[in-house]
Amino acid sequence: MAQAAGHTGDLLDLFRSEGALSRIDVIERTGLSRSTVNQRLAALERADLIREAGGAESSGGRPSTLFDFNAGRAKVLTADIGAMGFTLAVCDLAGRPLDHLSRDVEVWSGPETVLGMVQEGFDSLARPDEVWAVAVGVPGPVEFDAHRVVNPPIMTGWDGYDIAAAFSSRYRGPVVVENDVNARAVAESRLTGQPNLVALKLGTGIGAGLVLNGQIIRGDKGAAGDIGHTRAGHTDPEPRTCRCGNLDCLETYAAGWALVKQLSDLGRDVRRTSDVAALVAQGDMEAVRLVRAAGRSIGEAVAGLVSILNPRLVALSGQLAECGEVLMSGIRERVYQQTLPLATRDLQIFRSELGELAGVTGLALIAIDTVLAPGPLTELLGANAGT
Ligand SMILES: [Zn+2]
Missing domain, CATH: 1.10.10.10 (Winged helix-like DNA-binding domain superfamily/Winged helix DNA-binding domain)
Structure with a gap:
C-alpha cells in the first residue's frame, strides 16, 4: 500500500x-x-x-x-518573519497567495509575542480544518529537522525555541520552519524556471539560499549558505568584531548593520540599512565609497559560491541591494576576476524582481512539497479514503 x-x-x-x-x-x-x-x-x-x-x-x-x-483542494498558511515585522499569506496548493497581511513587530520581542501575533493573523486568513500545511520563515540559522533556530544573532529569546510546536496542535499537516533566504531562493527558482541559482539577501545581515538541480541545499544541519560569517572580503589589518562574536566576518565589511555603524561614526544621520541606500542615492561620497567596497567584499564570497556550485543566476534582494550599480559593480568585478570562464559563461547577477510576497510564496512551495511528498500523501489518501 x-x-x-x-x-x-x-x-x-x-x-x-x-x-x-x-x-x-x-x-x-x-x-x-x-x-x-x-x-x-x-x-x-x-x-x-x-x-x-x-x-x-x-x-x-x-x-x-x-x-x-486541483490546486484549490486545500490551503497552506505561511509566515515570513523579518527583523521588524512579518508577512502572512494563505496560499493554494500551487503556492499562489490568495490573501495576505503584514504586521510590524520587532523579532527580538521574543517567540511568544511574535508567534502569538502570527496565530491571530492565521486565524483571520483560514480555518484550521482547511489547512494542510504551515510554513514559518525566520531571519536566522534554522536546524531544519528540529524546527528550531540555533544561536540566531538578531533573534533574542528564540534560541532553541520549538517554533513548529506552537502550531502543530492546531493544524493537522506538517509545520515547516525554514530560513527566510532559503524560502526566497525556492521562489526565485520556481518562478524563473531556473534550477541552479543562488539567492543573496543583503540587508541588516548577509545570507545566501542555494538551489541546485531544483532542490534546496540545506547541508547536514541547515547552515548551508551562511556566507555572512565567512572571512571573504577581509582587507583591514585591524580586527573587526562581528555581531556573532567572531572576528573579521564578511558582515563586518558589508552588512547593513556594519555600514550603518561606519557611516554613523563618520557623522552621518543613519539608523537602518535603508538610510544607507538613501545616502548612496543622494551621492554621499563616503556612503558610495563604503558601499562600493562592500560590493567587492560580497563579490569575493559570491565568487567562492560560483566556483563551488556553478549557478546560472545570482539574485540579489534586501535593502542594501537598493544601492543598485554602486553595489553590483563591485560584486561583478570580483566574481569575474576570481572564477574560471566556464563558471561565468552564462552567469547572470541581477537584482531580484520578486516583490514582497517572494518569501511567503517560497515558504508555501516548500510546505506543499513536504505535504505532497509520498509519505504524507499516503496518510492524506488514507485519511480521505472514507470521505
Ligand atoms: Zn560573524
Missing part, C-alpha cells in the same frame, strides 16, 4: 509540474501499464487532488479526457 501510494505521489508531481494531462500522456511519460495508471488516477481523483479538465482532440478524432491538478 505504501509503495503504491508512493508511486501515486510521483504521478501527482507530474500533474503539478506539467499541467493538464490525458490518461495516454501519463502512460507515455511514466511507462506504467494502463491498469496501474487507472488505479492511481482513481486514487488521486477520490482524494480530489486531480479533476477532469475537459477534453482534448486525440489523433483518432475521439476526445480524450484531460486531468488537472
Whole structure:
C-alpha cells in the first residue's frame, strides 16, 4: 500500500509540474501499464487532488479526457518573519497567495509575542480544518529537522525555541520552519524556471539560499549558505568584531548593520540599512565609497559560491541591494576576476524582481512539497479514503 501510494505521489508531481494531462500522456511519460495508471488516477481523483479538465482532440478524432491538478483542494498558511515585522499569506496548493497581511513587530520581542501575533493573523486568513500545511520563515540559522533556530544573532529569546510546536496542535499537516533566504531562493527558482541559482539577501545581515538541480541545499544541519560569517572580503589589518562574536566576518565589511555603524561614526544621520541606500542615492561620497567596497567584499564570497556550485543566476534582494550599480559593480568585478570562464559563461547577477510576497510564496512551495511528498500523501489518501 505504501509503495503504491508512493508511486501515486510521483504521478501527482507530474500533474503539478506539467499541467493538464490525458490518461495516454501519463502512460507515455511514466511507462506504467494502463491498469496501474487507472488505479492511481482513481486514487488521486477520490482524494480530489486531480479533476477532469475537459477534453482534448486525440489523433483518432475521439476526445480524450484531460486531468488537472486541483490546486484549490486545500490551503497552506505561511509566515515570513523579518527583523521588524512579518508577512502572512494563505496560499493554494500551487503556492499562489490568495490573501495576505503584514504586521510590524520587532523579532527580538521574543517567540511568544511574535508567534502569538502570527496565530491571530492565521486565524483571520483560514480555518484550521482547511489547512494542510504551515510554513514559518525566520531571519536566522534554522536546524531544519528540529524546527528550531540555533544561536540566531538578531533573534533574542528564540534560541532553541520549538517554533513548529506552537502550531502543530492546531493544524493537522506538517509545520515547516525554514530560513527566510532559503524560502526566497525556492521562489526565485520556481518562478524563473531556473534550477541552479543562488539567492543573496543583503540587508541588516548577509545570507545566501542555494538551489541546485531544483532542490534546496540545506547541508547536514541547515547552515548551508551562511556566507555572512565567512572571512571573504577581509582587507583591514585591524580586527573587526562581528555581531556573532567572531572576528573579521564578511558582515563586518558589508552588512547593513556594519555600514550603518561606519557611516554613523563618520557623522552621518543613519539608523537602518535603508538610510544607507538613501545616502548612496543622494551621492554621499563616503556612503558610495563604503558601499562600493562592500560590493567587492560580497563579490569575493559570491565568487567562492560560483566556483563551488556553478549557478546560472545570482539574485540579489534586501535593502542594501537598493544601492543598485554602486553595489553590483563591485560584486561583478570580483566574481569575474576570481572564477574560471566556464563558471561565468552564462552567469547572470541581477537584482531580484520578486516583490514582497517572494518569501511567503517560497515558504508555501516548500510546505506543499513536504505535504505532497509520498509519505504524507499516503496518510492524506488514507485519511480521505472514507470521505
Ligand atoms: Zn560573524
